[in-house]
Amino acid sequence: MDQELLEELYQSLVLDHSRHPRNFGTLTCSCHAKGKNPSCGDELELFLDEKDNTIRDVKFSGQGCALSMSSASLMTQAIKGKTVEQAQTLLAQFLDFILDEKKLDEQYEPLHIFAGVRDFPLRVKCVLLSWRTLEHILRDETNQKIVSTE
Numbered sequence: 001m002d003q004e005l006l007e008e009l010y011q012s013l014v015l016d017h018s019r020h021p022r023n024f025g026t027l028t029c030s031c032h033a034k035g036k037n038p039s040c041g042d043e044l045e046l047f048l049d050e051k052d053n054t055i056r057d058v059k060f061s062g063q064g065c066a067l068s069m070s071s072a073s074l075m076t077q078a079i080k081g082k083t084v085e086q087a088q089t090l091l092a093q094f095l096d097f098i099l100d101e102k103k104l105d106e107q108y109e110p111l112h113i114f115a116g117v118r119d120f121p122l123r124v125k126c127v128l129l130s131w132r133t134l135e136h137i138l139r140d141e142t143n144q145k146i147v148s149t150e
């Protein structure tokens with residue numbers, strides 16, 4: 001597929017997920033954390049319903065730019081129903097993919113669409129906001145604390 005067409009597809013996927021975020025809402029559960037990205041103004045709260053080592057449900061609420069919203073939306077789709085270890089593996093791979101330009105396993109399509117932000121540090125923060133918040137929850141570093149990309 002030619003590069004231009006691919007970028008258009010990626011762009012429309014980002015817009016679709018930012019306009020119609022999946023798994024948007026809140027959950028009543030003890031596993032939640034807030035994240036904010038002051039440089040852009042993105043704010044979100046992530047809720048994780050985990051039982052028997054499985055992520056049974058995940059939701060997020062908040063507001064932000066198209067990149068932060070679409071990244072959170074796609075992340076929730078990717079980890080819902082997975083085990084905690086699988087989510088940790090994906091998190092580590094995605095961080096390496098964005099920050100160190102490492103390869104991302106094909107099974108994690110369509111998260112590859114965010115490769116284009118690597119050269120733009122401020123945009124990287126938007127994309128990683130939900131992932132940093134997930135990291136915080138998975139490490140179980142006290143709830144309620146606000147994760148900041150700064």
Ligand code: ZN
Nearest residue numbers: 040042065126
């Ligand atoms: Zn942003």
